[in-house]
Amino acid sequence: MKFHAQQAARSLILLGFSVLIYMMHYTGEILLFINPKYLLLSQAAAFIFLILFFIQITRVWTLKSADASESCGHEDGCCSQDHDHNHDHGDTPFSVKKLVSYSIILLPLLTGFLLPAKVLDSSIADKKGAMLSIAGSSKKENNKESVNGNLSGQDTNNNDLQTDQDSISTEDTATVTGYENEKSEAEYEKLMKQLQESPLIDFNESIFSTYYEEISSNIDKFQGRKVSLNGFVYKEEGFSENQLVVSRFLVTHCVADASIIGFLSEFPDAGKIQKDTWIRVEGVIENSTYMDSPIPLIKVTKWEEIKEPESPYLYPISIRRN
Amino acid sequence: MIRLLRSNILDITGFTVILALLWLLSLGSGLKETIVIPPSLLNLNTIFLSILIEAFPFVLIGVLIAGMIQIFVTEEHISKWIPKNKYMAIVMSCSVGALFPACECGIVPIVRRLVGKGVPVAAAIGFMLTGPLINPIVIASTYMAFGNDVKIAALRMSLGFIIALIVAFIIGSLFKGTQFKQSFSAVTHSHINNKNFFEKFWSMLQHSIDEFFDMAKYLIAGAFLAAVVQTYMPAKSLLEIGSGTAASLAVMMGLAFFLSLCSEADAFIGASFSSIFPATSILGFLIFGPMIDLKNTLMMMSVFRFKFVMSVLAVVAGTVFIILMLLSGLL
Structure with a gap:
């Protein structure tokens, strides 16, 4: 032996x-x-x-x-x-x-x-160029509109909804584990309808990124709408005292490919809140620009500190077709 | 008697290994509370592990396929399947790569086995370049990430395929032979032919283990470096370098190389740069990244000569850069 x-x-x-x-x-x-x-x-x-x-x-x-x-x-x-x-x-x-x-x-x-696993924080967001990608997402969506043709007003709603669905459902949804961000078509349509009609747009975890893209691509349409969302505080050099970003990481595969999404927000207390604090804000969407790209801005009316959510990351939604 | 002893010893060995791990586990749970580690290191570690966890399934599939090739495919098969004409062989391998839904983490062990079995090295490189870049999942995710615009996805695939062909032709005219490291000079097994299926299957699995250990250190080193880049290098500083088309293309290709993202997920990252950079640079990111990145380069070094790996890297980078610059007016 x-x-x-x-x-x-x-x-x-x-x-x-x-x-x-x-x-x-x-x-x-x-x-x-x-x-x-x-x-x-x-x-x-x-x-x-x-x-x-x-x-x-x-x-x-x-x-x-x-x-x-x-x-x-x-x-x-x-x-x-x-x-x-x-x-x-x-x-x-x-x-x-x-x-x-x-x-x-x-x-x-x-x-x-x-070593314990750590939830990515605003220092990573900073390295990933958070504001650049936030500004990027709105401009990118603008391009998409020009491709879809110049439908205006009410018609665009349906049209966008339709194309979004088609694209999202192409993702493979074979695995069922109970955790993943998967919705049936009907649920998805209901959520999209809420985005268009509800008096307060509520960003829940599963739909956050979809709402975010919709709003970034049609800032004008959503101007003046009330929103409510959770996120961690991110700040960047060049922000004024009353500004911060209520941000989230969107994870496609693993946290190495996490991209940051979030809304630039303005309110007097912003200067007092530390980076990486989790907050819930309510406010109204307005038009703004960052480095010449149009971005949505939230004028915050109400905010509170919250605990870090159990699942801090967002995942792209996938639609189950039955 | 010997058989009995042997099976017992297997049990004992397994048992010892498990005990050692349990000990490590209990040590770990104590340490987690006592030691204070700077958050940036924890960020680094989290990104590092997440790359590995995400890559492992694909690497394991890769080494299993490599093990299968090693045991079940013979040189005679290869010489029958691969066209005699060098150029035809390259065109064929690039097409096979395009149909084969590989991931860049898993493809290096497969390429190495193919070359070991007598596939011309240029053809194998063609396969390596198109495998991760062109497949249904990558097409779907690119299409989605760019706001359901078919243009970027189509350009990524078509230009990627053309670039892979050109690179493979150049490699074919520069290099002959297997280009394996000296310690790995290609010799294949002559002793496996007279085994039954079960024995073949068993040695396939053993080969897969060896293959895994050959690759693992390079995969891990690559994942670690990529995590360091993500944790400590601000994307903005890169962006300050690149304003013109050429500079921004170089920056985006560099970013793709160092981030070492999976080809199925990089479209979303690429898309987030589309506001600041022209389409040319974004395509550079999307095409160059899946073909060669830091992780992949290190894994290639485990197989091929240093000079060869560097040449492949240079030829791929050069070809992507030149082709995209030539087309930048049209994009």
């Missing part, structure tokens, strides 16, 4: 990744990393790691002599003659180079187990 330390290390690493992912799912921490739409996929990864672990542990012990061919295919038997075979089976002697590569592989396991 021969013990292979490196094979043991590899099996430990495989199991480690599997346990790390399962643990994140178990504690719910996984929602701070990826869009719930991909939960099943990541569980599948954890499962594959587990399978690979069970295969790998058979390589930790090998019988010294004759049994080699039975126990592990080709390793001892063939690769000794054939050792320019093009990858490392983990049998070659241990070296500094290997130490470095194993340390790199261990790094995410260590930080994953030892």
Whole structure:
């Protein structure tokens, strides 16, 4: 019997990744990393790691002599003659180079187990160029209107609604995990109708980004409407004392691709509120500009501090077609 | 007797491994409350882990496919399937890549196996470039991100395909042979042919494990660097460099390289820049990013010679840049 330390290390690493992912799912921490739409996929990864672990542990012990061919295919038997075979089976002697590569592989396991996950904050928003992307989204939507043709007034409503739906439903909605941002067509239409008609536009989590895009692309139409929304406070150099952005991160796959959306808001108390505070505001939409791009601005009438929501991120909505 | 001992030892090994992990876990929960770590490091760690968690499923699928190629596809198959004519081979591989819904995290191990099995290196590179860039999910997400405008999505796919062809032709005229690192000179298994299916399947899984460990360190290093860039480099400082078309195109391509986003999610990020940059630069971001990024480059280094990887990087960057600059008047 021969013990292979490196094979043991590899099996430990495989199991480690599997346990790390399962643990994140178990504690719910996984929602701070990826869009719930991909939960099943990541569980599948954890499962594959587990399978690979069970295969790998058979390589930790090998019988010294004759049994080699039975126990592990080709390793001892063939690769000794054939050792320019093009990858490392983990049998070659241990070296500094290997130490470095194993340390790199261990790094995410260590930080994953030892450090808590963190909700992205306004410093990341700053690095991502928050105001630029906010200004960007409204201009982008303007382009879209010109493509759709110059329908005006009431007609545009229906038209926009229609196209939005078509595009959104193209997303794959095969996985059902209970967390994901999925709505039936009827629910979606009801929410869009509320956006057009309700006296107070209420931004709930699931529809936030859709409402945001609608409003950014038709600021004039929504001017004067009352809104109410939650978000964390983001401030940037060049803001005046009474300005802040009530912002959220929109996560498409994982938090690495989070983009920031939010409304520039104005009210006297704004200067007193610290960055990253979660607040709920109510106010009225007005026209404004940022770096020559038109953006919506909320004149806040009422605000209060709130607790950070359980799911701090927003996810693009997907429509289920029945 | 030996068999009995052996199965017990497997149990014991597994058990020890699990105990070690439990110990690590309990250590972790204690540490989480006691140690104070600067928030920016925690941000960094969160982004780093999220890239990995998102990439793992695709990498695992990639190494499983690579393992399958290694065990079930022989050199004879390859030489039968791939056209003899070099140019035909490239056109074919780019088309196969376009039909194959790969992700850039998972494609490097597959490319390496294909080259090991005798696919010309230029054709394999063509496959690597079109695989992640052209597939239904990327088309759908690009279409959505740009306000349901079909123009950007169509340009991304068509220009991407043409650029991949050009790059593969250039690589084909510059390089011969496998371009593997010396330690990995290509030798394939001659001893697998006489096994039954179960044994083949078993060694396929073992190969996948080895493949995973070959790739993992580069994937992890790449994810870490990308997370560092996201946490500490302000996008605005980049934007200050780029005002003209050429400068802004270079900036957006650089951004695509360093952010190392998944091709299925980068359209939303790209779209958020469309107010400040011309369509040319946005297309540079959308086409260059899926073809080659930081994570991917590091993974290629695990397989190919340094000089070759750098040349591929330079040729791809150069071709994307030149083609887009030539077309910038029309876009």
